[in-house]
């Protein structure tokens with residue numbers, strides 16, 4: 001079942017033509033990675049899919065209601081003076097979430113022991129765990145994560161990968177953006193590569209690796225672009 005799709009989506013900011021006809025589909029139950037260099041339009045795509053921004057043309061589709069979506073943006077929006085638990089409790093009324101579920105959510109990210117710790121006193125990795133707990137309080141069917149590990153060291157990032165896999169295994173579809181090839185290879189079931197406003201490659205990480213090299217690492221985006229276009233398109 002298709003869970004997210006875009007067809008020929010274009011978006012410009014003034015003269016900056018950021019998306020030049022983006023087309024892709026994702027399927028239920030997969031961890032889907034949108035891979036692209038900084039400034040390539042990844043956040044713009046998430047903003048369009050979550051209806052925070054209108055595309056100039058083309059179609060975009062998300063197969064669930066807006067209240068069944070979870071969203072983690074680059075800015076974490078935690079209240080620094082509130083405890084971990086209270087950062088979640090404030091959403092109990094908004095989403096009609098039982099307190100038991102709030103505790104369960106905190107436990108699922110391994111933060112029950114830090115429930116009384118103020119968000120400002122948490123490590124970066126713990127903060128990101130708390131953000132994931134907040135985004136999944138209402139058990140969203142589709143979870144959008146905008147560069148969920150970009151500010152984390154590799155070991156802490158691996159802990160977040162485990163959590164993301166757990167969410168996928170519990171039935172959520174995960175759509176994440178990253179500029180990190182290794183992350184995409186290790187974590188994603190399928191990836192698309194965004195470069196210069198277009199999707200230049202897509203598939204399972206292993207298939208893409210096989211296509212471009214034998215080292216089982218995803219190729220450099222720039223290298224794929226050069227290989228596909230002879231470097232002549234700009």
Ligand SMILES: Nc1ncnc2c1ncn2[C@@H]1O[C@H](COP(=O)(O)OP(=O)(O)O)[C@@H](O)[C@H]1O
Pocket residue numbers: 013016018036037038039040041042043044045
């Ligand atoms: N609200 C905006 N107004 C003007 N330009 C924007 C806006 N949002 C993004 N851009 C521009 O669009 C391009 C893509 O941005 P973005 O989607 O944030 O890229 P990424 O998330 O891949 O780093 C960048 O050149 C950025 O400066």
Ligand SMILES: [Mg+2]
Pocket residue numbers: 042043044146147
């Ligand atoms: Mg971004």
